[in-house]
Amino acid sequence: MNSKSVFELILSGEIESEVIYEDNDIFAINDINPVARVHILVIPKKKIATINNLNDSDVDLVGKMIMVAKQLAYELGIDNTGYRLLFNTNDDAMQTVFHIHLHLIGGQKLKDI
Ligand code: AMP
Numbered sequence: 066m067n068s069k070s071v072f073e074l075i076l077s078g079e080i081e082s083e084v085i086y087e088d089n090d091i092f093a094i095n096d097i098n099p100v101a102r103v104h105i106l107v108i109p110k111k112k113i114a115t116i117n118n119l120n121d122s123d124v125d126l127v128g129k130m131i132m133v134a135k136q137l138a139y140e141l142g143i144d145n146t147g148y149r150l151l152f153n154t155n156d157d158a159m160q161t162v163f164h165i166h167l168h169l170i171g172g173q174k175l176k177d178i
Pocket of ligand 1: 095152161
């Protein structure tokens, strides 16, 4: 758990990725393996391994992640057509990166995804 997550490596510049949104607490990138035309990851700079590890003190941070996703959906013009916001948690959800991230998925009908 002490090793850096891929998202921390992106934040520190050790792995290259285009940061499409950044503020003091949160950043966003395009998913490297998109499942839809729009697939963005909204990520807190603070590493929290899973949703199970959230504390009461993280409520504002998680709320802000949703507000960033909402704003990006608006800027990409998919707010009215629709989108999905998703946190995967642990094995059954097939979480692969243990640094929470909010998937913003849209730009097309998602019924098969
Ligand atoms: P999850 O399965 O919810 O843990 O999602 C992890 C996501 O991170 C997957 O959708 C991956 O495609 C994505 N991912 C992994 N490495 C990178 C990377 N270097 N840049 C962008 N997205 C990544």
